[in-house]
Amino acid sequence: MVVGGIDPGGGAGLLRDVATARALGAHAHAVGTAWTEQADGGVHRVEPREPGAVSEALARAAGELRPVAVKIGMAVGPATADALLTGLKGFTGPVVVDPVLASSRGGSLWAAAPEALLPLLRRATLATPNAPEVALLTGRSVGSVEEAEAAGEALVHQRGVAAVLVKGGHLGTPADAVIDVLVTAAGVRRFQHPRTRGPSPRGTGCALATAVAVALGRGGDLGAAVETATAWLGGAIAGARWAAGEWHLGG
Numbered sequence: 001m002v003v004g005g006i007d008p009g010g011g012a013g014l015l016r017d018v019a020t021a022r023a024l025g026a027h028a029h030a031v032g033t034a035w036t037e038q039a040d041g042g043v044h045r046v047e048p049r050e051p052g053a054v055s056e057a058l059a060r061a062a063g064e065l066r067p068v069a070v071k072i073g074m075a076v077g078p079a080t081a082d083a084l085l086t087g088l089k090g091f092t093g094p095v096v097v098d099p100v101l102a103s104s105r106g107g108s109l110w111a112a113a114p115e116a117l118l119p120l121l122r123r124a125t126l127a128t129p130n131a132p133e134v135a136l137l138t139g140r141s142v143g144s145v146e147e148a149e150a151a152g153e154a155l156v157h158q159r160g161v162a163a164v165l166v167k168g169g170h171l172g173t174p175a176d177a178v179i180d181v182l183v184t185a186a187g188v189r190r191f192q193h194p195r196t197r198g199p200s201p202r203g204t205g206c207a208l209a210t211a212v213a214v215a216l217g218r219g220g221d222l223g224a225a226v227e228t229a230t231a232w233l234g235g236a237i238a239g240a241r242w243a244a245g246e247w248h249l250g251g
Contacts, residue, residue, distance in 0.1 A: 001061055002210060003054075003084065004073030004100070005034040005046070005109065011205035012103070017071060020210040020249075023173050024232065026211075028161070029058045029065055033084075034076050036109070043107025048076045051083035058087030069093050069217030071210045073122070074100045077111035081120045088123060094216040097124040098209035099133050118159055126163045126222060127155070128209045131170035143178050145171055145190065152183030155207050165212070165226060167205060182226055189223060193230055199246040201240040 002017035010016060014030050021028035033054055037045040061067070062127075070091065075081040088095065099117050101110045110117065110165040114136040117234045121127045134140040138159075142151045148166040171179060180191045211229035220222040220228060239250025 001029045001031060001058075001065070001070045002073070002213075003031045003033060003058065003070065004206070005036050005076070006032055007036055007038055007103075007203075009038065009202075009246070011201070011246055012206050013073060016203040016206045016249070017073065017210045020207045021214055023236070024211060024214045026214045029067065031061060031063050033074055033080050036074075036103075038103055038107070042111065043103045046076070046109065046111075051079045054080055055083035055087040058084060059089070062087065062091045067091075067093065067217070069213040070095045071213035072097045072124075073206055073209070074109050075117065077108075078116050081117060084120060085123055094125040095123060096126050096128060096209050096213040096216065098119055098128045098205055100205075101133050101136060110116065115188065118161070121155070122160045122162075124162065125216065126165055127161050128165045128167060128205065128210060128212065130167045130205055134164070134166050142166070143171065145181060148181045149183065149188050151187070152181055156183050156185060162194055163222060167208065169204070169236060175249040177201060180226070182223065184222070191226055191230055193234055194236045196234060201237060203235060203248045203249060204237065207249055209234065 004014045007013035018028045035047045102108050131142045131144050138151045138154045139153045144147050152164040152166050155164045166181040168179040177192050177194045182189045208229055212225050215225035215228045236249040240247045
């Protein structure tokens with residue numbers, strides 16, 4: 001089950017989540033949290049869904065469809081985040097939360113201070129922030145792999161988040177590599193993979209979190225799920241295609 005906001009272009013958000021699940025051979029049931037209007041100039045409008053409706057839709061789908069995993073993206077604000085927590089009561093499978101704070105086009109997608117998202121992150125099996133997001137969540141400077149590790153450890157050991165995957169696309173790493181950092185209570189693990197040259201498509205964070213959720217739903221452990229998801233994403237980025245004025249993931 002995928003939960004999040006709708007980007008009308010489909011490059012990111014809920015539509016990207018559904019497309020990712022299908023590309024991986026999984027069926028995705030979507031629960032929308034908001035409709036957004038976005039273009040090259042950034043986010044122009046956000047229309048949140050009524051939080052009670054979000055909670056009811058999530059609880060009903062979890063009870064009737066029995067999903068093997070849940071991926072959550074845009075949580076809109078504290079009221080919707082609380083509704084998601086209510087809707088997840090009784091669900092015992094893996095939950096992956098991508099802490100969407102802003103659009104890559106520019107403009108906020110979270111209507112509160114970043115730390116107000118922490119209760120939802122504590123419910124997650126895995127949180128998948130990028131470097132700017134984990135910096136905002138912890139109040140730390142995050143530009144290197146070492147700083148990403150420290151920020152991830154702060155979320156795990158000081159803020160009560162079970163596991164954090166800091167995505168490495170924004171980190172200062174060798175020019176030909178990307179290093180993602182997985183932090184759990186058991187320690188830190190780095191995942192290094194080649195940096196794909198060429199255009200930077202939208203929706204890579206959404207896609208990665210969904211791919212991890214699919215892998216976890218199929219019974220993989222956390223490390224194996226991250227490896228599987230990042231390998232798939234590398235191929236999808238390499239196959240990016242130009243459409244409607246922007247690059248979209250392939251696959």
